[in-house]
Amino acid sequence: MSLNTAASPVAKDRLSAFVKLGKLSFYDYYLSAFIVWAALPGAQTWDGTTFAVILLYIAGYVGVVAATVALDDVTGIRDGSDARNYSPESGALRDLSRKPLLSGALTVRQAELFGWGAMAWGAVMWSLVFVIAPENSLWVGLLMVAVLVSNVQYSYGLKISYNFGQEVILVSPGLAILIPYVLLTGEATGLVILESALFGLWSLLVSIYSNMNDVEGDRLAGRRNLATLTTASTYRKIIVGAHLLEPLAVAVAIAVGAVPVWFVALMVPLWAMRVSQARSGVGQGNLLQARMLGIKLHRWGVPVLLLANVLELHV
Template sequence: MSAVSTASPPDVRGRLRAYVRLGKLSFYDYYLSAFLVWCALPGAALWEGRTFAVLLLYTAGYVGVVAATVALDDVTGIRDGSDARNYTPENGALRDLSRKPLLSGALSVRQAELFGWGAAVWGAVLWSVTLAVAPHNGPWTAVAMLLVLVTNAQYSYGLKFSYHGGQELILLSPGLAVLLPYALLTGEVTGLIVLETVLFGLWSLLVSAYSNMNDVEGDRLAGRRNLATLSTEAGYRRIVVAFHLLEPAAIAVAIAAGAVPAWFALLLLPLLAGRVAQIRAGLLRRDVLVARLLGIRLHRWGVPVLMLANALALHV
């Protein structure tokens, strides 16, 4: 049964709420990276006005980049039918249909396209201002920001990177929301910030991996080529296990290289224990949407844990 609604068009306030849902503005997880960056800065830079300006501008621009990504992804999802197959009433509260305003009839495809491109322009303008304001704006940071903008806007739309094997790589771009602002503010990349870039990207991936597991049949029918659709069920489960193992491996490598002290691992132990519960839910009990929700919660709890670790390592 199709999940597409034939509800009457909403009023102005309802349409505004629909745009907020289209841009997934309530999903703030990616934007928590600004707090990690701030806590990882050298003491002298913590309270400078330009520090706050760069973090605010970068994050506000990133909101536009992410909104463009998810809005244009929904446009493609409604056109190829994958969203109607993946978002069904049976998912209930685990996957709220109201978060898909094209399926519910709150917005038209044309409105979503205009919103998506407007959000991309918003991101491009604010990131240009960020580069102008930042104390360190080397060419590589500008190129990296441009690549993030282009690949995200074309994630499922236009060039459709996520349909041609690039989905998992692009989903690691949230990690760059840690690396790039730090480089713009300090002009360098430390071992600590590399570890937190990797962890932040992995936390995002360990949410999307379970979404892809849930959506595999709909994505196959839509022609999306990612690790889930190209693998057998057993093969993809092994891939997800490998994603999980990357997290403790990254921490161990960082400690061995002297990038972070050994007690970093002790602070992160509760998060790693949470990953065991996520594996149990998603891979053993096959409650993949429950595992996805656990991934979201672990991502959100991981940020204050790393903020504490940064404060102890650098400012105490």
């Protein structure tokens, strides 16, 4: 009895460490499922195949993201960048317990096995999605493979994020809207394309502040991204430019007739908060506070897109 009692807390702690390694509590990317569902036309909204495709896609995406972040942590512990970037000065804004390799809760070998297992899970789930999807065009399947492979290689293997690809690949969360929608309908509407672009940009407007905060540690680790290859002044201008991409995307979508003019009214509250985010990060240098605000805006943006889909389809 005593052995079983002792084993239970150990198993619980190990499970908690894997949950943290895979960032499974960071659900922001998976909110794309609701946006896809709300964008579907007519009776397809309640079709059983629709729910199966969306649920299996998100289940696979959880595996893809978990593999990406786990293997990123493996690289971070090996090159020392995580130890430098997660300093005690970060306090609650950079919780060391969220890095189980740094805290010693897991070994590098355990993290690698978890990462590859998560990748295999993602590959299996997405294969099932492609088989049951009503519209399984070859180009969509190839795009799914590209997302899977490139994400897993983000900081591991080819190390895309270390070789000029960090900012580009972080736009890929937007594909979590575009891909399942096309698998279900066989097309991509102007509104869905815009929402995919915005969803990806919202992810970028979180990570871009992390990159600036981590610039010294990343330089020492040999990571080549916009933050490490430019001066602080130039990178601040890049951040401002990234913020401007959001209203620019909406303006272009309206100009080509992809979305109605009223879409701007839905976005205005978010843009007002974006000004606060830029002021905090670019103006005041509170980079991690700006990052946290970016996470909140990513979440607050989801009901905005849900409302846009309802208005477009039913009003």
